[in-house]
Amino acid sequence: MSSSTHLAILGGLSVESMSGYALREAIRDVIGHFWSESFGQIYPALDELVAGGFVERQEGSRSTASTFAITALGRERLRELLREPLVSRPARNGSLLRLYFGVNLGPDPCVEILDDLRRAATKQLQLYRAIRTEIEGDEEHRADGPYWLTTVSYGEHMAEATIAWARQSMDALTIADQGKAE
Amino acid sequence: MSSSTHLAILGGLSVESMSGYALREAIRDVIGHFWSESFGQIYPALDELVAGGFVERQEGSRSTASTFAITALGRERLRELLREPLVSRPARNGSLLRLYFGVNLGPDPCVEILDDLRRAATKQLQLYRAIRTEIEGDEEHRADGPYWLTTVSYGEHMAEATIAWARQSMDALTIADQGKAE
DNA sequence: GGGCACATGTAAGCTGTTACATGATTAA
């Protein structure tokens, strides 16, 4: 299991103890814009973390589910993982791949791709702004706020940049096409 | 083999016939900022494309290497793949994951992460500007230019946005920390 | 003749998703 998965799980449990199922929901709903874990990752990883003494499993009595809680050792491990240098896997961007070879399609389909991206980014931007408002008003997690907001701010900056880029590129492709037609 | 790999290979060969080795070099050096393929992908994919009649293999006589060339059917397939909707794999951003759980580290290590990202983006930006100049002066690929430039422009926009975000976030974390110290 | 770049290919292994199996609890 990759250490990133351990990091995400320990991070999640550092905020609140919860079941494996809830953990996955939290990862999807809260940090889903820049992270994801599937059940196939989470349960084996939880086993490993329990085996290492980083997480404690509190068996639910009959009816209730198990709750996983981070231990003191787990918090130490979390800090360790947070400091570990990033191993960046090669980026793959299917939209850019398509645009790069766009001459095989002509400008119109490419403009369509760009407009789809612009619209998606516009929607994202609205979402991020709503999340920002929510975090800024969250009294319960005052200490976390500034850190959480950096990730929201990242989303906002990237969405804004995407919108500007898409607009500009749509113009460029349209004008290049007119120039050819003359 | 994923269709994206087929797309990248057909795209590459649509510009110029070349060996599998050269193809990998081209993918790494030319579209490496947003795409990657390893030998373990390229050679089996080339076999598949040859079997499907999308690519022709011209055996090199003794000493020289094989040259792979796209066929008319291959160009059709390329256009088909370019129009195919994107299947986006979930994004994973290790830096954001670390920043999100940054409260466990405190502001200083987070500022360091941000400054690393800022510096990397600054370097990238310079690179993209050099590539832009190169493409704008390339008489041989006039038709491709506008499409290629959209991908360079993407890099520029993202790098600029990253720099702005990192600066702003470093300030925010520093100020939040001072506010706490009062 | 020794090292390096070019060239083709394969096998092992890692990461991660999807789909399935199974069952409890809750709400309609």
Place this chain on the structure above:
DNA sequence: TTAATCATGTAACAGCTTACATGTGCCC
């Protein structure tokens, strides 16, 4: 009572990288 949600887990598979094996041609 039946459907949905919560919950845990596994097996199969897809995608991709790394490392290795193997060989050629070129340059110092």
